[in-house]
Amino acid sequence: MNPTPASTISRRPTVGALAALALAGLALPRSAVAQQPVEIAGRLLDASTGAPISAALVSIPALDISTLTNTDGAFHLVVPAGSHTFEIRHIGYGTRTTEVEAPDGTLSLEIRIEPAAIEVAPLEVDIEWRPSYLEQVGFYDRRAHGLGRFYDPEDIRRGGDPLIVGWRNLSESILTTNRAQLQQELFRTSGGGGLCEGPQILIDGRRDRVGLMTGLAHHRIGGVEVHGEPHKVPGLEPLIRAAGEDPFCPTIIVWTRQWLTAAELEERRIVLCEPGPITQRAPLVVEGTVTDALTGILLPRATVTAWITEPGGRRREKETTADDNGRFRFCDLDPRMDVSIWARFAGLSGDLAPVAPEPAPLAADTVPVMRDLAVPISRHGHVAGRVFDLRRGDPVPGAEIRLAAADAAPADAAPAPGDRGPPAEAGVRTTSDEHGLFAIPDLVPGDYRLTVSHPDAGVAADTIPVPSGSTVDVRVELDPTPPPAPDSASPAAGRRIVAERRHPRLVEVGFYERRRESAMRDRGHFFTPERIRALAPTRLTDLLTEVDGLGEICPRQTCRPVSRRARRCSHMSVYLNGALVMDGRAWNFDRGSVDDLAAPHEVAAIEVYLRSVSLPGEFTAPADRCGAIVIWSG
Structure with a gap:
């Protein structure tokens, strides 16, 4: 290694003579033959300030010896007489090397070095702000x-x-x-x-x-x-x-x-415009709110467009944005023009609303024209349900069903002093038919309190959600015994109303309509998504054996479903998503079993018909004389 120019070394013989030697290439005279060990007492100093340098490593690599400088910068080594290459390392001064001639006796050294920039890996600090x-x-x-x-x-x-x-x-x-x-x-x-x-x-x-x-x-x-x-x-x-x-x-x-x-909120909020000063003619100012047409919920940051038709028939547009509270305002429309406004939100548009201001050409004050706009974001929801007797499992006809907004007062609550009667949100009432079925259509999306009662079967009540544009299926189980207290160990055991939103694909393939027909004629068994998840089967045949009258035969370690209700039959046909995949007349065990068609978590619903007379029209092929299993995948 080459000596570094920025360092100096002093050699102090015992006679006291000092010789300043530069580490940058001034080599001491070499001794031909080393006679005895040499004791070196040295001190390491900063070349600029003269301050001692502690914790520096002083070594002679060829001899595999080293030492550290103390707080005074001093170090001590014993080496054979002769020429040696010293190496000095310090984090603030880098690595320096020089050769020193060590004659017999004792050698005192004073080494001065300059600080040096050291290349280190960049320090990476990962700071995560967590609101x-x-x-x-x-x-x-x-x-x-x-x-x-x-x-x-x-x-x-x-x-x-x-x-x-x-x-x-x-x-x-x-x-x-x-x-x-x-x-x-x-x-x-x-x-x-x-x-x-x-x-x-x-x-x-x-x-x-x-x-x-x-x-x-x-x-x-x-x-x-x-x-x-x-x-x-x-x-x-x-x-x-x-x-x-x-x-x-x-x-x-x-x-x-x-x-x-x-x-920050103030900086980011949308500020509605303010009408400018009136000169010759007062401007047309139009303001209002944008809401969902069905629920009345304010729609923040909706886009409001004004269509302006000039006297010559030319049409132009002017846009503004509603604020976070759904309010909008146009401040400088021309009152001489025909103006209509409309709003859009989430890609949906509302109806045009014409603006007809009263003539006020020289009015001193600007009077805004109020026009509230609506956008059809949400759609009506529907409730369809069935009431059962928990003890016998039979449908309950004549049960009274009451449905009211969850935050509304009960329909039969006593009016408060000064009230003229029950609130408008008291809800609707209906009665289950002879099959225990009931339906309540065209509801505003939201949470509703459902109460079902029958003089002999008991009462059940719960809050159910009704989403926009969906039908909610409700299964109600009535029991004359009181349900467990809300703070009991297992409150879920007392849940007698189960609500489930209908799967849109199952609606399209007619699953729910066939289930309704089956409820009235008792001709099929239906597994909904909620029911499949609740049973959590490991295979489809575990699920199918829940049906009374359906079994399985496994002659070749491959099982097939068997209807015990059909006469002179042993093979049931199997449909997957409406297509016949296993023919009941010619069951091929080499093609596998029902469990090979789909895993339980891949199945959305299952229909089971144990006899040919109970089959709906779309599943009445000649192969289905022994009944059929219809599987709908998710």
């Missing part, structure tokens, strides 16, 4: 389990992930795929997702009943969780159930920026 709001709702605790996908404020600022995008009007930087692609990806990555209507949306822990997710501005979203199988995430199932959703369905949870300070 307190996300910590409070358990966002980071759930993320630590490694299940699902999580997007914190920094992820969303960068644009997120294709899996969480899919809604228009959220942010052009995030929204790059459509909703159908999102659903397809969610269903592909989830085990039970195929049994669900679509991804459930929760905003700050509450159901997004009418599509408000589509109107959330980018800057209002602070965290997003995407779960294909929410029931597997520790601590998430209670949150989803509290929102009235299904923990077995794909779920997207959006946490809004509720942690913003008042100043």
